[in-house]
Amino acid sequence: MAVQATRMMDALDASAKTKTAIIDCDVHAYLGEGTLKRFLSPFWRQFYADHGRRSYDGSHYPRAVPQAARHDAWPPDGSIPGSSLSFTQEQLIDAYDLDNAILTPLAGAGEILNLDFGLAASQAINDWQLEDWTSKDSRIKGSLIVPYESGELSASEIHRLGSHPDFVQVLLIARTREPLGQRRYWPLYEAALEHNLPIAVHFGGTGGYPLTGAGWPSFYIEDHAGMSQSFQAQVTSLVSQGVFELFPDLNFVLIEGGFGWMVPLMWRLDATYKKLHKELIRVKDLPSNYIRKHFWISTQPIEEPLEDHQFMEMMEQLDMADRLMFATDYPHWDFDSPDRALPNSVPAETRKMIMSENARRLYDLPG
Amino acid sequence: MIDCDIHNEVPALSALYPYLPEHWVDYCEESAFDGPDADDYPETMATTYHPDYRRFFVDEAAPRTQDRVELIRDLVLDKWGITTGILNPSYRIHAIQSLDLAVSLATAVNTWQAEEWLSKDSRFRASLVVPSQNPVAAAEEVRRWRGHAGFVQVVLPVRSRMPYGNRNYDPMFSAIEEAGIKVAISFGGAPGNPPSGVGWPNTYFEIYAGMAQIFQSQVMSMVYEGLFDRFPGIFVVLLEGGFIWAPSLMWRMNKEWKGLRHNVPWVKELPSEYIRRHFRWSMLPLDASDNDLQNQEILNQMGGEDLLLFATDFPHWHFDSTHSIWPDYMDKGVRHKLSLTNPQSFYNLGID
Secondary structure: HHHHHHHHHHHHHHHHHOOOOOOOEEOOOOOOOOHHHHHHOHHHHHHHHHOOOOOOOOOOOOOOOHHOOOHHHHHHHOOOOOHHHHHHHHHOOOOOOOOEEEEOOOHHHHOOOOOOHHHHHHHHHHHHHHHHOOOOOOOEEEEEEEOOOHHHHHHHHHHHHHOOOEEEEEEEEEOOOOOOHHHHHHHHHHHHOOOOEEEEOOOOOOOOOOOOEEEEEOHHHHHHHHHHHHHHHHHHHHHOOOHHHOOOOEEEEOOOOOOOOHHHHHHHHHHHHHHHHOOOOOOOOOOOHHHHHHHHEEOOOOOOOOOOHHHHHHHHHHOOOOOEEEOOOOOOOOOOEEEEEOOOOOOOOEEEEEHHHHHHHOOOOOO | EEEEEEEOOOOHHHHHHHHHHHHHHHHHHHHOOOOOOOOOOOOOOOOOOOOOOHHHHHHHOOOOHHHHHHHHHHHHHHOOOOOEEEOOOOOOOOOOOHHHHHHHHHHHHHHHHHHHHOOOOOOOEEEOOOOOHHHHHHHHHHHHHHOOOOOEEEEOOOOOOOOOOOHHHHHHHHHHHOOOOEEEEEEOOOOOOOOOOOOOOOOOHHHHHHHHHHHHHHHHHHHOOOOOHOOOOOOOEEEOOOOOOOOHHHHHHHHHHHHHHHHOOOOOHHHHHHHHHHHEOOOOOOOOOOOHHHHHHHHHHOOOOOOOOOOOEOOOOOOOOOOOOOOOOOHHHHHHHHHHHHHHHHHOOOOO
């Protein structure tokens, strides 16, 4: 009881401090025990029981904490963090009075090697989001899970549910089997665009390759920090393969990759483009122009410069204040609290855009 | 003035025959093997040769080492008044799967450098190539040249089979530390694994631009895996990977360390402190923006005036004119540091 009371006091305290509207673009919902089975058809339920779910191996780094979760994020009923709607409401959505919470379920469906089962699992996870989350709380929006290594199967799932108002984007994982600009993913983009859905790319996953272009690192800290290099490879591929010439209205959302690297990446791509542009047969513009037009980026984790004034230098260089979207990454250990995530140097108007208005615009959420 | 990155490429495998054991010469002749298959610098790509230099390379009928020596004397040392030029061949020993051949080729390339470069001009210094895929063999090659004043560092390709912080490399770094020479990590490599964590890209553009991320991965590995705690005498210069990403990498690495330092308890200081102490960057490519104020900000954020080393990167096309090798945003004081005091102190070069 005492713990509950303290949590409520914290929540009241937090909501009093937080005056600006907040949309959280990275809220993890996890499948609880037995949930996947509940949403699979009898055929796939049996298949799952007989064969399990097989994925890539060789990428196991013990996380810092169980489920990579905050110690206080374990629901009182003993279920895993992020699996209880009521506890997520209490600890996050109500506590910080969020306008909206965008669910980013990390259920690994896209990494299932058997693509047919990957599709079945994706469908189950999407149905679960509707039934257990979005239909019970209108503040919560879902992300369509797809078996992204097959553009065609992904398109079929996007066509099944892509126009449901509770889904605001398609969700991929940063480490795919090939860079995302490659042809195999284009049917997925085409389908998403038909339903006017952005493509979100979230931290994590494994596509069966070492994390780095120099082989496997040894520790979780490297796996965690090193994901930003994979994000850079994805942005580079999307731009250089001409995806935005093929799909001029397509938007990408980069979630939990940080954004300090975006400035040097843009400069380097532009500089390289000036010399090697002839090889990029579909590209017609400077890479940075595509990036500023087609990419949106979630805030957490925010790079912390050595000196305070350097943060606003970076923001000026980035010139994407209209594209940054606040995220907590609840219930993970590296959670960013809405009332203290952004440095004090961020001006009020920019703060408002980042905390809510950019996401409201991208996802067309009610004001 | 000291130029920290001049490429002295092996013109043809046959140039190494005088320094290879006879059975390998026979083997190469019989098998038509013509050297490692790395394609870091495809001849057709714009970045591979500065437009002013391209004709010297692509029109070469039967390239000879002595012609290359002359070329570098004329176009680099004499032209820019370089007092010390550090040679750095991109010969990808680590791409040769047959270890015995790789070991012999490494020795041959190094002997070729000693005989046909270092002995020809006292302004030259050179970089040892080693079979880094086998750190014990690499250590032997480093020890073979211990005390040779011409070799100031070991050059490792940034693309590797395992990141360089991995403890498997300890025998190699131990030998390098004992020899008192530096480590250069250079653009490229052909280790066989993809150049990104998301597989193989389609274009050279992506591989070229993406090389910066592999440099970032190596910095992370070497700091987080404790290389500098095990070998405090190891100092690394990153060649031709750009430097503008250094500030954001330091910020990210510091932040991760605050959250996950129990993962790597040997890392006792902020990662940015290790980086500033143990890493230097060659200044090319600049990857500059059009806004010199912002270029200046990046330089200040990384403390670049103390960490960058001047380089022409001959014959690659990374500076925009043969008339001005400095960007406007670097003032006279910065230029002096980059071209003289920084490399002098990094390489312990005496003042001539």
